[in-house]
Amino acid sequence: MSLVFTKMHGLGNDFVVIDGRTTPVTLTEAEIRALCDRHLGIGCDQLVLLTPPTDPEADVFVRFYNPDGSEAGACGNASRCVSSLLGNEPVLQTQNGLLPTWQENGLITVSMGVPKLDWQEIPLAQACDTRHLPLYDAAACSMGNPHATLFRSIEDAATLGDALEHDALFPERANIGFAEIRSRTHIRLRVWERGAGLTLACGSGACAAVVNAVRRDLVERTCVVTMEKGDLTITWNEDGAVLMTGPATTVFTGTLV
């Protein structure tokens, strides 16, 4: 298949963006896995497919796929990249609703919507031995995708992330954030992403970390979240919406033959 794509990243969380708005593009899970493969394909943390919007308020319907082929309901860094790619401050339609975006001083802001709070709002196993969870002092919320935030060393992401992603408590798995509270306005974060593993940055994970930390009164409602390659500014508005501001970078365009 001859497929034009744009390679982009948000703080090193990288994406293959395929525009299927004019010419429909359908990809099987196997094709998604192949495109995401860093040795046999193009390589990325998520594949992003642009399709025509079904909501008149939206400019594009954006779908996000992990390298294992699973679909994600939200992807903050990719949402900033799509806003940058389309320009004109598009409204993104996603599985998690409409996401307005703004562009100022070279940075992109996305309203990531209202988080669903706490354990009851992420897919949990009905009967599961959760006695082990207090060991991790975890907090949970959904940004349209499930996040568990642990307030412990970011170094633990590499050693605990995989097991926790696949913990029996999470029948749909989960993104696992490891957050160090550096001050009431600064979090250092590393995320083990569902279906992708350890990534350099995670936008929805940064939103979840701030929401989970605010609920524990560990931080203020506006926080800088520092990840491997830079910072996002996250604000959990009093009206409930979470705003995420940060960079978006286009690396190259290519054609897959």
Ligand SMILES: N[C@H](CCC[C@H](N)C(=O)O)C(=O)O
């Ligand atoms: N990298 C993305 C998160 C991908 C989430 C995906 N791994 C899932 O299955 O929910 C971000 O910047 O928000």
